[in-house]
Amino acid sequence: MSRLDRSLIASLPLFDGMSADELDRILQAARSLRVSTGSTIFEQEADAHSFFVLLDGHVRVIKTTPEGQQVTVRYITPGELMGIAQALGRTTYPATAIAVVDCVVLAWPGTMWSQFAAAFPSFGANTYKTVGERLQDTQMQVVEMATKQVEQRVAHALLRLISQRGRKTEEGIAVDFPISRQDIAEMTGTTLHTVSRLLTAWEEKGLVKGGRRKVTVVEPHRLMVLAEGRSGAG
Amino acid sequence: MSRLDRSLIASLPLFDGMSADELDRILQAARSLRVSTGSTIFEQEADAHSFFVLLDGHVRVIKTTPEGQQVTVRYITPGELMGIAQALGRTTYPATAIAVVDCVVLAWPGTMWSQFAAAFPSFGANTYKTVGERLQDTQMQVVEMATKQVEQRVAHALLRLISQRGRKTEEGIAVDFPISRQDIAEMTGTTLHTVSRLLTAWEEKGLVKGGRRKVTVVEPHRLMVLAEGRSGAG
DNA sequence: CGTCCATTTGATCAGGGTCAAGACGAGTGG
DNA sequence: CCACTCGTCTTGACCCTGATCAAATGGACG
Secondary structure (H helix, E strand, C coil): CCCCCCHHHHCCHHHCCCCHHHHHHHHHCCEEEEECCCCEEECCCCECCEEEEEEECCEEEEEECCCCCEEEEEEECCCCEECCHHHHCCCECCCEEEECCCEEEEEEECCHHHHHHHHCHHHHHHHHHHHHHHHHHHHHHHHHHHHCCHHHHHHHHHHHHHHHHEEECCCCEEECCCCCHHHHHHHHCCCHHHHHHHHHHHHHCCCEEEECCEEEECCHHHHHHHHHCCCCCC | CCCCCCHHHHCCHHHCCCCHHHHHHHHHCCEEEEECCCCEEECCCCECCEEEEEEECCEEEEEECCCCCEEEEEEECCCCEECCHHHHCCCECCCEEEECCCEEEEEEECCHHHHHHHHCHHHHHHHHHHHHHHHHHHHHHHHHHHHCCHHHHHHHHHHHHHHHHEEECCCCEEECCCCCHHHHHHHHCCCHHHHHHHHHHHHHCCCEEEECCEEEECCHHHHHHHHHCCCCCC
16 A cells, blocks of 8 residues: 555645644554445444545435435535544444445544544544534524425525535536435435426426436526525515 | 532533532533523524523523524433534524523533633533534434424424423323423424324324323323334334 | 436325314413 | 403314326436
8 A cells, every 4th residue: 555645634624733743643544445436435333443534536424214215414525524423422333425436535443533632632623513513504404304395405405515516517517426316305305206307397497407317507596596485485 | 699519510421520629610610590481591693602501491492494483403401511602613503592491501601611621621522422412313303304204203202302301190201391282393393283183193092191281191102103103014 | 239227207196284263271450 | 250361272174295106218338
């Protein structure tokens, strides 16, 4: 295995304020993995042997119910932590992580998490900030599911996708990894049929442009109006 | 104001592993408040001047949408932290907290949170454990809302209420604070009408017993069967 | 060229929201 | 002590959103 260079992680907010020497020490403990599309990085209920940072690619984090239904909890972008069961006081992973494209990740033994947090205060603080942000995101999602119609939820989900993982094209802003109708349904608590119907309707109105495992938002602003919902919109 | 005695907090898990001296130092910085039923302890979007520990009573934490709809995020039990915007890296409260009965709370200036976390590592660790647990609870809730029918969600909510805040009576296990149909609706993302119909139906089957702002679960086990839902239940 | 997967689209229908009244019970003021 | 009022709860009627069932179409890739 080739030596990991500190430039891999130096620019990540997670390691903000750490010296070159500290970064090297952290990297020494890491191993880097290539994960091919569709492979599982860690699995719900499994022993949390490691925690990870995604360097490149995109990861979908899902929870599966006892009945086998899947709910997508979040997508992970390069630079983000994942599988931090230790930071949540758990010994098993609360969800499953699947690479939606070929990925590069760094992995550390789970037991090192508390050492890192103690030795590098900014690392601990940044992790907890991440956890705090995820709590707020998740609470927002609960509010949305409790109060908004499916159409608004799907519109919101699309807007979040393009704002955080969008890529400009000549047609508009596309989600820069393959995403199916089923995937969107699992993010919003609906069915692929409903998502398909919505996207078709929006495409007819010129708001979006679809494709096989592909969505491009043509008119973000009008989609935003839709996402706000009917109250006050006549 | 009378001096606060360390016995008030010594038994709380949050302060586990702290010496008498440390507890005294923490209490010196605290002020205690009595909050009467229905009063607001802190308000969504307001500047997070303080964080709190509930000593006695029950608190409902709600989020209000721009359209004015309310969603109950959680109920706080004695001993729990609340309003810990600082631990989430925020300067404003993400939700509103309302006393559902007369309450006693301790409050500390928000600026002290990071000092506490630094000076008393177990305090910091315990807080983050709380945040982690809430993240998991909230994710569970998302999964439930995405995959379960209203009947199952309401059944689950009731079971959680009595398991965490239940009081045994001769009729069964009652929620030990006043809770209306509307409150239950706001916890589960439905309407008071649907909750009312469900409770009436369950009462006819002998599962629960209702009352004005009061619910008693007579047969937790049968309610649990309902909460599991139809898949596999015939 | 055939197979597999994603997507589309139609038809049906039920869960549960909305609208509308009323009943019930608790607290209040006369 | 009673009448009144307000907030909670119940119940009926209706209907809409979105799930379910079913099938066909269309690309992508081997």
